[in-house]
Amino acid sequence: MTAHVADExxxxxxxxxxxxxxxxxxxxxxxxxxxxxxxxxxxxxxxxEMLTPREFDATTFPNDEGYDELVLARDIPFRSVCEHHLLPFVGTACVAYLPGERILGLSKLARVVEHFACRPQTQERLTRQVALWLQEQLDPTAVGVVLRAEHSCMTLRGVQATGSSTVTSSLLGTLRSDPRSRQEFLTLAGS
Incomplete structure (x- = not known):
């Protein structure tokens, strides 16, 4: 997936x-x-600084053990900027995948969230970009991403809905097609 951020x-x-x-x-x-x-x-x-992601390599490894259960990282903090008002939104991400032939270095789950969050964004697009990146890089059986964020464009201006949060999800593969797998993911994600 191509990055649309300015370089230094x-x-x-x-x-x-x-x-x-x-x-x-x-x-x-x-x-x-x-x-x-x-x-x-x-x-x-x-x-x-807020609009420049740190570079990272997508370190993957062979799935020699044939691991076929969820790999899930949750409570990954992120911050981004609403593209409509250029006001920050902050939250946490839960990112998961069911491995195929390759597994990803665990820190890269947080890095990919940061990478796509470092630009003017919508939460919906950010959620989808993370999921599609994992799909493209790993060709896993399934991908699940849930983001929960507080948008200062909602809490500090306009409606001023202090304390409100927005939840978005993107499910690919069996996490989308199999109700039991989807439920397992959503339970582990805390949704």
Whole structure:
């Protein structure tokens, strides 16, 4: 799956800092005070960090033992940015697969969530991207992804539904087609 994030060579932090200063001034915030003078630069660096995933290799290994039960990592923390308001959303992911011929290094389950979360996103798309990446990389029997997140575009503005969370899921293979497998996954995922 192709990444749609800017790499470090395409970023212009000086221009981002200028834009941040203009943005703050346009909202009536004076940026020449001692406390706010460096804020535009910090904003530019913070956004660049939030929108740049760390590189990782998809380390896979042969499934020599023929393991055919769920491999599941849950409570994987993630943060992303709503593409509609550019406000953060944070939550946890549960990522699982039923191995085929290859298994994935466990830390890569968290890395793939981080990879796709580091861009302006919708939670629905993020959920699907993680599932499809696992399907493409491993060709497993099944994939399941559940994300639970709190969106600040819902909690801090608009409806201001503090404490609300959104749950999305993507099920592929037997986790989608077999009710008992689906139920096992959803139970282990805590959904």
């Amino acid at each position: 060579t395409s970023r212009d932090l000086a221009a981002a800092e200028d834009a941040a200063a203009s943005f703050l001034r346009a909202l009536g915030i004076e940026t020449e005070t001692e406390n706010l003078r460096a804020t535009p630069g910090r904003m530019a660096k913070a956004w660049a």
